[in-house]
Structures are given as structure tokens and as C-alpha cells.
Amino acid sequence: DAKTTQPTSMDCAEGRAANLPCNHSTISGNEYVYWYRQIHSQGPQYIIHGLKNNETNEMASLIITEDRKSSTLILPHATLRDTAVYYCIVNNAGNNRKLIWGLGTSLAVNP
Amino acid sequence: DVKVTQSSRYLVKRTGEKVFLECVQDMDHENMFWYRQDPGLGLRLIYFSYDVKMKEKGDIPEGYSVSREKKERFSLILESASTNQTSMYLCASRDRGISEKLFFGSGTQLSVL
Numbered sequence: 001d002a003k004t005t006q007p008t009s010m011d012c013a014e015g016r017a018a019n020l021p022c023n024h025s026t027i028s029g030n031e032y033v034y035w036y037r038q039i040h041s042q043g044p045q046y047i048i049h050g051l052k053n054n055e056t057n058e059m060a061s062l063i064i065t066e067d068r069k070s071s072t073l074i075l076p077h078a079t080l081r082d083t084a085v086y087y088c089i090v091n092n093a094g095n096n097r098k099l100i101w102g103l104g105t106s107l108a109v110n111p
Numbered sequence: 112d113v114k115v116t117q118s119s120r121y122l123v124k125r126t127g128e129k130v131f132l133e134c135v136q137d138m139d140h141e142n143m144f145w146y147r148q149d150p151g152l153g154l155r156l157i158y159f160s161y162d163v164k165m166k167e168k169g170d171i172p173e174g175y176s177v178s179r180e181k182k183e184r185f186s187l188i189l190e191s192a193s194t195n196q197t198s199m200y201l202c203a204s205r206d207r208g209i210s211e212k213l214f215f216g217s218g219t220q221l222s223v224l
Binding site: 036041042043044045046099101102103104 | 115146151153154155156201202203212213214215216217218
């Protein structure tokens, strides 16, 4: 199963866009990119996922490069409540037993 | 919204005790999971269950067992708690099929003294 590489930490100013990168150079054709986040002392929360097209929902946008070797999660107007650890994961849909959870990116949104 | 409820937020137990961690989900999900999370190690899968009375070992099952007698409830059992089982335990559920989302509980911080 493909693994991902994310920066350990990032900072963002409140109200600005937060762009969180993820490298997944060994992703295979049927693997999706998933993003979750974990606010301190809570369980992870699903944000968004995609296969090859860009995706947007009420929480965030996901941009996947054409070669699918990297992606970016965009929080368009970060708030203090977005301070969390963000996990980028790749996996076959419906095969969560094999999810490999790295250490994610710790995002600090500053006032 | 799906709710995954873990019975305890914090738990303190003694070495050698048998410990039960309970998890209940309210969305009729087929699959349920138990993870532990330790600083610097990320989430690691202990066990998962894909149906009532069906279970499979995850990556670190040693020292643990599970029980799934009803669809909504998935229990993690520490047969004889040890200090190296001090950790945050997270339960999750997911619908069978193409549904991609894992829904997590708030976690149980277990301390074994």
C-alpha cells in the first residue's frame, strides 16, 4: 500500500487559505487520496477524498496533480478551530483495514 | 450524523486487571475498528470486525481480544493489562461497500499503573 509524506508542521494566519501538501509518489491507479483531521483530544474526522479529479465540499478542497503523485488540501479561510493534525492517506476504497496512518501535519492557525 | 460512542473518556487500571473498552455506533454500520494512538507512532490497528461475530487481527493484536455480539457494539478486551498498554484507544465504524468514511469516537485515554 502506498505511503504518504507530509510536512511535520505548518502555520497559517486566521482568515487566510491553508494549503497542506502531501506526496504519494507510489500511489496505484485504484487508490484514493483521503484526508482526515484530528483536533486535540478528539478522534479523527473525515474531511474529503478523491481519485483523480479535484474535489470540493463544505469543509475543504482537494487538488490532485495530473500524475496523482501529490495532492493539496485547501482550507480556504482558516479559523482558529481548524488548528489540528491533518492526515493524508491513500488506499483502495472500501479497504480501510489497510489504512496507513502517518504522523500527519500539525497545522497551527494563528490570530 | 453518525455517532460513535466510547464508554469512557479516561480510565485508570492496575497491572494485571482485565479491562473492557466499549464502543457503540448508531448507524447500522457493518465494519468496526479498534486503534491505539501513541505519540510518535500514529494510529495503529488492533482489531477490526466486518460483521457480527466476525473479526480479524490488525497490526498489533497481541494482548488484546475483541467481541462483537451485536452489530452496534464492538468491545476491546485487555486480558491482563500491562503498563505498555497505556495509550489512547480509538473506536471507528464504517459502512460496508464503497463508502469511504471512517467515523471515530472521541477516544479513551487508558492509563495502566
